[in-house]
Amino acid sequence: MNNELFLSEKQYMIIEVVLKTGEIEVSKxxxxxxxxxxxxxxxxxxLESKELIVIERKVAERIVLTPEGLNVLEKGLPEERLYNxxxxxxxxxxxxxINCSSRETEMDQKYVNIGLQILVREKCLxxxxxxxxxxxxxxxxxxxxxxxxxxxYLSRISIEQYSSPDLVSVLKRRRMIRIEKKTLMFIKxxxxxxxxxxxxxxKKKELITVVKPIYARxxxxxxxxxxxxxxxxxxxxGSKSNSYMEFLELVRDILVSMGFEEVKGxxxxxxxWNFDALFxxxxxxxxxxxxxxxxxxxxxxxxxxxLLKRASEVHSRGxxxxxxxxxxxxxxxxxxxxxxxxxxxxxxxxxxxRVFTIDRVFRPETLDAKHAMEFxxxxxxxxxxDVNFKHLLAFFREFSAAIGVREIWFKPGYFPFTEPSxxxxxxxxxxxxxxxxxxxxxxPEVLQILGVDGVRxxxxxxxxxxxxxxxxxxxxIRDLFSKDLDFLRKIPLPKLPYFNRKTSGLEVIVVKTPL
Numbered sequence: 001m002n003n004e005l006f007l008s009e010k011q012y013m014i015i016e017v018v019l020k021t022g023e024i025e026v027s028k029x030x031x032x033x034x035x036x037x038x039x040x041x042x043x044x045x046x047l048e049s050k051e052l053i054v055i056e057r058k059v060a061e062r063i064v065l066t067p068e069g070l071n072v073l074e075k076g077l078p079e080e081r082l083y084n085x086x087x088x089x090x091x092x093x094x095x096x097x098i099n100c101s102s103r104e105t106e107m108d109q110k111y112v113n114i115g116l117q118i119l120v121r122e123k124c125l126x127x128x129x130x131x132x133x134x135x136x137x138x139x140x141x142x143x144x145x146x147x148x149x150x151x152x153y154l155s156r157i158s159i160e161q162y163s164s165p166d167l168v169s170v171l172k173r174r175r176m177i178r179i180e181k182k183t184l185m186f187i188k189x190x191x192x193x194x195x196x197x198x199x200x201x202x203k204k205k206e207l208i209t210v211v212k213p214i215y216a217r218x219x220x221x222x223x224x225x226x227x228x229x230x231x232x233x234x235x236x237x238g239s240k241s242n243s244y245m246e247f248l249e250l251v252r253d254i255l256v257s258m259g260f261e262e263v264k265g266x267x268x269x270x271x272x273w274n275f276d277a278l279f280x281x282x283x284x285x286x287x288x289x290x291x292x293x294x295x296x297x298x299x300x301x302x303x304x305x306x307l308l309k310r311a312s313e314v315h316s317r318g319x320x321x322x323x324x325x326x327x328x329x330x331x332x333x334x335x336x337x338x339x340x341x342x343x344x345x346x347x348x349x350x351x352x353x354r355v356f357t358i359d360r361v362f363r364p365e366t367l368d369a370k371h372a373m374e375f376x377x378x379x380x381x382x383x384x385x386d387v388n389f390k391h392l393l394a395f396f397r398e399f400s401a402a403i404g405v406r407e408i409w410f411k412p413g414y415f416p417f418t419e420p421s422x423x424x425x426x427x428x429x430x431x432x433x434x435x436x437x438x439x440x441x442x443x444p445e446v447l448q449i450l451g452v453d454g455v456r457x458x459x460x461x462x463x464x465x466x467x468x469x470x471x472x473x474x475x476x477i478r479d480l481f482s483k484d485l486d487f488l489r490k491i492p493l494p495k496l497p498y499f500n501r502k503t504s505g506l507e508v509i510v511v512k513t514p515l
Contacts, residue, residue: 005050005202010035011043012204018053018189019197026185044187052193056186061179063157063168069176073154078115080147081105083140086125090132097132109364110373119143150176175478181486243491244480247468248358250494251378254402258395260354260380265340267360270301272328274335276311277342278417279445281319282327293333293362300329307346311449318445333362337379338417341459342450345381350454356380358464372477378462383455389420389441392458396424396437399462403471403494413438417446418459426467430475436463468494 007015010033017032018024026044030037047053065073075081082101089100094116101112116132119125124140126133134140153167154176171177196202252262265273276282285291308325315323340357348355361377382391393410400408405426413423415438424437439460447453465477471494474480482488 003201005196007047007202007204008043009204010040011047012202014040014043014047014187015052015189015193015197015202018187019193023186023188026187029187044185051190052196054188054190056188058184058186059181060184061181063177064180065154065157066175066178068174069154069157069171072151072176077147077150078107078111079118079143080115080151081107082112082115082119083124083144086119086134090125090134092132093130094127094132240489241493242488243472243493244468247471247494248376248464251403251464252358254399255356255378255380258354258399258402260356263340263344263355263357264359265334265337265343265357267334267362268295268331269334269339270303270328271330271332272301272303272308272311273339273342274332276315276323276328277307277346277446277449278338279314279318279443279449280416281315281321282324283321284416291363292335293364295331295333297331299331300326301331303329307449307451310451314445314449335363336361336461337377338459338461341379341381342446345383345447345452345457346450348383350452352384352455354380354382372465372481375463375465375477378464380460382458382460383452385455387456387458389422389458392439392441392460393422395458395460396422396439400426400437403467405467405470408437409433410437413440415440417443419443426470428466428470428475429473431469434463434466434470436467437461438463 013033014029017029024032026037026040030040033040044053044055048055076084082105085101085104088104089097092100098109098112098116101107101116102109105112107115116125119140120127120135122139122143123135124137124143126135150167150171154171157177168177168179172179193202256262275284308328311328312323312325315321337357337359340359341355344355356378357380358376358378360374362374364373382395396410397408400406407427409425409427410422411425413421415421418440421440422438423435424439425433425435426437428434437460439458442457442459444453447455447457465480468480469475469477472480472491474491479487479491
């Protein structure tokens with residue numbers, strides 16, 4: 001019969017299922033047919049082109065447990081695990097409590113910190129005179145009840161898509177779940193398919209997709225695969241620059257246009273350059289293990305003997321303690337790119353120059369929306385016999401304007417190696433005022449150690465990750481390093497007022513500083 005329509009066996013099986021269900025999602029259809037979703041796509045497109053089915057696309061959300069959420073299901077929440085052992089570690093300093101709890105629970109210190117913060121916030125624990133003590137035990141029971149409730153909810157999510165907006169918000173904030181958006185394809189039969197099927201006008205034939213010898217008398221047994229050039233191929237998403245890396249490149253170009261030269265330094269640094277050269281005492285809290293990553297090695301570096309001698313004299317005279325040169329030669333993961341600035345000062349000596357570095361630094365922070373353990377920092381120096389504190393503030397204002405940030409607020413600050421010092425804040429639309437511009441004039445002790453006491457130095461640093469959040473419209477510092485390609489594609493490329501992208505490259509408008 002002329003009106004008969006011939007389909008391959010797989011296509012015939014598809015329409016049977018679609019007619020039976022009325023509507024079915026592609027992954028479920030694939031499961032019924034014991035096929036993969038990908039293997040059905042070509043057949044579905046062909047059936048749609050023959051007006052036998054309709055393909056509808058719908059965006060659906062689902063809750064997915066993160067590795068942290070799976071870990072909580074297996075081992076418990078940080079506050080719960082900490083509560084179970086806290087009586088073994090109380091009546092100690094905060095640092096000793098954290099170290100003890102980390103050993104007892106086998107938890108990383110960052111999770112111990114999270115558990116401690118929650119127990120203190122809920123008044124289960126308290127810190128009195130620098131020691132961790134037990135607070136109200138009734139509040140402890142409430143914490144444990146809440147922990148059990150959260151775990152129960154997590155276990156239900158892992159089995160079924162149970163949803164409670166308040167709990168979802170809490171678990172997202174604690175990075176135990178994430179919301180995934182996925183486009184689902186639903187298949188529906190057309191009226192034409194129903195009509196042809198009822199009239200028994202749809203037949204199965206073996207589909208031939210490769211060249212093979214066939215006798216003419218056997219042609220009626222087969223359906224020969226035809227080329228259909230009207231079917232659209234799947235679209236490939238074009239590549240896109242990473243918005244944060246692009247932002248760093250534009251910042252780099254702005255600083256170069258302002259007369260700065262970029263310099264580099266090692267990630268694994270000696271304590272000397274990271275701390276001692278900057279007149280930071282060896283018993284300073286920032287050099288404790290909870291604020292610095294120490295490298296577990298017997299290796300010690302080398303520093304010019306004259307430099308060590310000057311450091312010993314300045315530290316002993318200024319801080320009145322016995323300075324240990326062997327501690328200064330131990331390696332750490334650098335906590336600040338100011339270590340690079342210290343190296344450059346010693347290398348270049350008493351001349352006039354401006355240098356900067358953009359690179360990563362490492363600190364054992366508690367991961368949250370504004371803090372990370374590994375992040376980028378921009379650090380720089382303005383070295384001159386005439387530079388002063390007003391020039392530093394002018395630089396911060398001009399740099400802010402160059403990247404399109406107009407609201408900036410300064411307040412006095414304290415740093416071991418600068419005096420006077422300043423902390424500069426910018427306004428984030430969601431997070432409020434966030435600190436991004438610490439800086440100051442290097443103290444005479446630092447200049448003496450490095451042998452450059454014939455000049456004045458304005459030293460500055462920029463919390464560039466936080467500044468990028470303002471520029472790119474992000475609320476969470478962790479999003480800068482997301483692995484979600486769909487999310488990264490949605491972050492707009494930075495648009496800075498002093499830069500215009502043209503086909504010929506990057507056009508830089510020079511920004512002059514008042515030096």
